[in-house]
Structures are given as structure tokens and as C-alpha cells.
Amino acid sequence: MEITNQLTAEEKYSIIRENGGDTEHLLKILHELQNASGLNYIDQETAEMVAKEVGLPATRVYEIITFYAMLKTKPKAQFVLKVCNSTPCHFSRSEEIVQILEEELGVKMGETTKDGMFAYHYIPCVGACDIGPVIKVKDTVYGNLNREVIQKLLSDLRNGKRDQ
Numbered sequence: 001m002e003i004t005n006q007l008t009a010e011e012k013y014s015i016i017r018e019n020g021g022d023t024e025h026l027l028k029i030l031h032e033l034q035n036a037s038g039l040n041y042i043d044q045e046t047a048e049m050v051a052k053e054v055g056l057p058a059t060r061v062y063e064i065i066t067f068y069a070m071l072k073t074k075p076k077a078q079f080v081l082k083v084c085n086s087t088p089c090h091f092s093r094s095e096e097i098v099q100i101l102e103e104e105l106g107v108k109m110g111e112t113t114k115d116g117m118f119a120y121h122y123i124p125c126v127g128a129c130d131i132g133p134v135i136k137v138k139d140t141v142y143g144n145l146n147r148e149v150i151q152k153l154l155s156d157l158r159n160g161k162r163d164q
């Protein structure tokens with residue numbers, strides 16, 4: 001199931017109006033809409049709605065959203081899987097781990113799965129070289145990875161069985 005912005009049009013209109021509803025309060029409006037979206041981003045439909053309400057061209061609103069680092073146009077994944085690719089982990093097959101993630105999740109590095117749950121990218125050494133290759137999720141490091149371990153980890157995260 002693809003998860004998109006979880007607000008109804010009515011809820012978006014109320015957020016816009018409750019936060020000033022004009023160009024002077026544009027950043028506040030966008031920030032509040034992003035926070036309430038459920039996935040920490042502003043989708044195209046919402047940006048267009050804001051533009052119409054405050055009386056600006058949609059292109060101007062997009063420019064503002066892309067200018068400010070705190071505003072996002074893509075949903076943020078619930079779990080970001082950080083794959084160590086420093087030398088020891090590299091030699092213990094970190095590239096193979098990325099290949100497995102790509103196959104299991106159906107998205108490339110840097111993309112978010114359609115259900116909004118997962119994204120993955122490389123990070124440098126996390127100090128667990130003896131159990132490489134490793135993935136760090138929030139503050140937890142998972143090591144000695146192979147396809148089976150990764151499948152179990154993804155399934156547990158999906159089902160809320162890992163303490164994250």
C-alpha cells in the first residue's frame with residue numbers, strides 16, 4: 001500500500017487558516033503541514049493548495065520548499081538502514097548487503113519504499129568491525145548479516161518486533 005499525505009483536504013485548509021493563511025506566515029504554514037502529514041513532507045497537492053490559499057504561484061511555493069532544508073518534498077522513511085562501507089565492512093561484503101536490500105525492498109539506495117517504512121544509505125565505520133558487515137538502525141547495530149538475517153530484521157521492524 002502506498003502511503004501518501006495522511007491529512008484530508010479539510011484538515012489541510014484548517015491548518016493553513018489557523019496559521020495565518022497568508023504569505024507572511026507561509027513558512028509557519030508549510031512547517032505545520034509537514035509536521036501533520038504523518039511522513040514529514042509536503043506533497044505536490046498540498047503545496048498547490050497552499051499557493052492558492054495564500055495567493056502565490058505554485059512555482060514560488062515549490063521554490064521556497066526546496067530552498068529551506070527543514071522542508072521536504074519526499075516522505076521520510078520510518079526506518080533508515082545505514083550500511084557501513086568503511087574498509088573492514090567493505091571487505092566483508094557491504095556491497096552485497098546493499099544488493100540484498102535493493103532486492104528485498106524494491107528501491108535503490110536513497111529512495112524510500114512505497115509504504116514509507118524503509119530507506120537505506122551508506123555510512124562510515126560504526127565501531128563494530130568485528131561483526132561486519134553491519135547495518136545501523138537508529139542506535140542499534142546489527143551484524144553478521146546475510147540475506148536470511150536481513151529478511152528477519154526487515155520483517156521484525158515491519159511488525160514492530162524490534163525495540164526501535
Ligand code: FES
Pocket residue numbers: 084085086087088089090124125126127128129130132134
Ligand atoms: S568498518 Fe564497518 S563497523 Fe567498522
